[in-house]
Every structure is written in structure tokens, then in C-alpha cells.
Amino acid sequence: MAEEVLLQVRNATKSFGGVRAVVDVSLSLSEGEILGIIGPNGSGKTTLVNLITGFVKPDSGEVLFRGKRITGLQPHKIANLGITRTFQIMRPYHSLSAFKNLIVPLYSPRVHQTTGGKLGDRDAVAIDILEEIGFERDAYVPYKIASSLPLGYLKRLEVARCIAMRPEIIICDEIFSGLSMAEIATMVPLLEKLQMQGTTIMMIEHRLRELFRLVNRVIVMNFGEKLAEGIPEEVMEKPDVREAYLGTEVDNVRD
């Protein structure tokens, strides 16, 4: 696969006080691929997302989007370039109903530009997006106040908010965690569909089995550093990856 490189992170480093959250990490994301990022808790995955999306400024290193430097841009400007993210700790607009949650991204300058100002009724578009992502149409759910929605819907709402931006890249920060197998089973085809429509996806995930069904390539992080990169099956065979993920007594582990 020799698609165009869409996003590049070059030698990004970020410390919080004495904690080195991300250390000299480089990666590139090609157009149309699904990249997985895995690693134990505290290995710097979410900080990496924050660095890319501008929520945190790197101490050194840079982020390039389509060859242009976006390091240091404010988060909303980066979002308007088409790099959207979900939050690991879900951040719905809890006092608004589910479909009204999507009005905020639909109001963004990016949506205005990409549709040439001809989006039409935002409410209708919002309902369509929610239906696409698995909210039942005409049921009560899309009209419920976000704070009363169950976890599965909130996770989907996070993704829906990204889709509403008509993004080029969606960065999903642990969207499977806390979901049942059935709920994940409905999310996977959705992500596949997004990929087919040309959206590039970066997934941070702990649920490896489900992740490996989706991704072409995976990056393993540990203690803020990039430990390994490659095809999922090969990467997971590497001894240091197994050690980081499962502990040292690898020999005793049988699948």
C-alpha cells in the first residue's frame, strides 16, 4: 500500500513534570488506513492523541498534516482541518438531547465550508447521522437528554460527533471499552463503512481481538515510547511486546 501520507508525527516528546508521557514518538498515517495504537495503561496513548489534536503542546517534535505543520495550532483549528477525535472519558453535552449534541459540530466552520453553506436543516442531518450510527430512528432515544443515555449510546454519540464534522481522520480513543460484545459487533461494521468511504481512522484500544479485526497496522507503546510497529499478528509475537502487555512469564501463557 503506497497511499499518500496524511498525518505524520515526528519525534514528538511531552513531559508532565517528571513524567515522560510521550518520548520521541514518530508515526505516519496513510490515507484510508486504520491504524491501531495499543499499549498498557499509562503508556502515553491518550497524550499522543492530545498532541496530534492540539489539546497538549509537545515539548519537542512536530505534527504534519498533508505535509503542513500543525503543531501549536489551537484544537478547534486542527478539528476544522478534518482531524477529529473522541474522548476516552466521554464528553457529551449532557444537558442537550442526543441529536442536539450534533448541532455543535454541524455548526463548525469546517462543515460550513465542505457543504458550501448548503447543509440545510441541521436537526434533520443530525437525526440521519444518529440513525447511521445505530440510534433507532423515530424512537425516543435520539430525543433523550444526553445525560440519561446508557454508555453504549454515549460511545456512539462520541463517534457521531466526529462523523458530523465530515472528517478526514477520526481518532477513536478507546471507544470499545465498557461495551458488550453485541455493542461492539454493531460498531465494527460502522468503522469499516467509514473506512470504505475514505475516512482514515486511528484507533486506541485495549480490546485487542476486536481491534485486530479492523486494523491493517498496529503501533505498540510502552512508557511513552514506541515499542513496535507492524502487522498485528507479527507485532504480538515479539517478546518485548508480550512482556509489556502480559508480564514476563510468557511461557506459561497459553491461548
Next chain:
Amino acid sequence: MLTQVGPRERRKERLDRGLKVRTEGIYALSSGKEALYLLAPRLTLILGLLVLPLLMPNLYWQRVICIMGVFALLSLAFDFLANYVGLICLGGALFMGVGGYIAGILNSLFGMPLVVTIPAATVTGAVFSTVLLSPCFPLRGIYFAIVTLMYPLAASRIIEALDIFGGTEGMAGLDTLPNIWFASYSIIPVLLVSLFALRRLVTEDIGLVLRGLKDNDQAAKASGISITRYKAYSTFIASAIGCFSGAYLAHLYGWAGISLFALDFSILPIAASVIGGMGTLVGPVLGAFILIPLTELLRELGTLRIVLYSLLLAGFIVFKPEGLMTYAQRKYHQFEHWVEV
């Protein structure tokens, strides 16, 4: 409920009246009667406010109506910023002072008539206040409140120390509003228009963006929304309302002085919002219409009125923290009945 309940246990069940469909703000109307159900409270408010000055026994109370209008506008602005944008703004005194002084300066130094000074003070005052407050737009929560409180305190000390704009004496001899009818019937329409305009605004798409900022500014950023810009817009709206009130009050008294920067203008709107019901917009207006006459009625008690005043506030916070309007809306929109559990 998981706990074991006795045989006689009862609980209150609440049912929405049929009109309210699915979500807030969407109603299904099928008859004139149902339209009246929605219109009645609105018409009561509009007519009530318009008739109010006619019912007042004397000039003194007619003037109180004007002051009530001023505080109602400030409370409205406070409620809008606090509960729809998430900015706890104690800037009432700042807006009043800025609006009042601009009107005073334009009137006394440049001799402009009040039909020019009030609109001019509203717009330029709002721009000025928004610029003053802009450094704390990236901040959340209490920081904004602190800065908004700092400006009016600083302003009155600066005017005092530098002896500018009349110093402690203030600027006296400004044009006054022609008569009391003009005074009351200029502020009440402004109040009604601001109230209904803001209520409309918060349900429009841009209003939803503002409420999004309040609920979660991080998510709004990730959705490509510049929080600084939308906070500036909403601060402009609120400070325009406040600056209008300031300019109006300066012309009502014919005087603009440092008491326009008094903290009453910042604090009373909070009390009015608590009593009226936070986040209802109309509640704080009613709250102001309760508190101000009460202050006047209790004036004879001297300093003791502050005690009664605080007791009332404390009572509301303990027994009816939701406020009058939230309570009234619930009673109006829902059936309640007791069911055996």
C-alpha cells in the same frame, strides 16, 4: 428502589401533559385550546409587565418599577451567561458603570441628547466590556467571576484617585428622561424584547453551541468551535444588556457616579436568579421583581432588612433550591398524583 417498602408506601408520580412531545421545546398543537395553554403564561407575563406601571399608586413606586426593570435586565444577563454559556459573571456592576459613564460623558461633555447616548453607550459599552473581559475567556469557572468582580472595584478606585469624570462627585446634571411614563414604558419593552430574544437565541443552533460550551468546552473545541469567539459573542450580548441598564439609570437619575460600580448590581442578580429559578431566563426577571419591591418595603426597618433579606435567600436555597419558575413550570406542565408502591 431497592429497599424494602412497607405496604402503605406511596410515591408521587409525574406525567407530562400530552402537549409536550419527545423533548424540550417541541410541542404538538391541535387546537386553539392547546395553543392557549402555551400562550397563556406568555401573555400573562407580557400584559402583566405592561400594566404594572399603571397600577402603581405614586411617583415613588413608579420609579421603583424602573429600578426593577434595571435589575431584571441585569439578572437576565447573569442567568444567560451563567446557565447557557457557563460563564459565572459578576460583571453587573462593571456593565452598569461602563454604560452609565459612557452615557454621562457623551451627554455632559459632548452634549449629545439621550436618544443618542443610550444606544451609543449600549454598543460601545458592550464592546469595551467584552474587550476588558476577553483575557479570561480561556479560563473556566470561578476565575471569570473573580475578574468580573475586580474591574468594577478597580474602576471606582481609579476614578476616585485620578479625580476624572467628576471624581467622587460624579457627573451631575445629565439630561433626565422626560417623564416617568416615558421612563417605565421605555425599560419594560426593552426587558420583554431582551427576554424573548434570549429565550429564542438559546434554542436556535447558535444557542445550542453556547450551551455546548457550558456543558463541555473540550468537546466543543474538538468539534471545531472556537470557544473564545463564542464566549465573546455571548459576553457582548450580556454586556450590551447591562450597559443599556447603566445608561438608562444614569439618565433616570440625571447623574453618573461611582455608585454605578456598586457591587449590588453584581450580587443582586444572583439572588434574583436563585429565587426565580436558575436557567429559566424568565425566573430571574421575576426574582428581581420580587426582591426590589421587597427591599423598598423593608426600607423602614433600616439595617434589619438585610437580616430578613438574607433569611429569605437562605430559606429559598434550603427549601426551594430549584427556584420559583422551575417549580411553577413543573406544576404547569405535569400532572402529579400519588401511587401505591
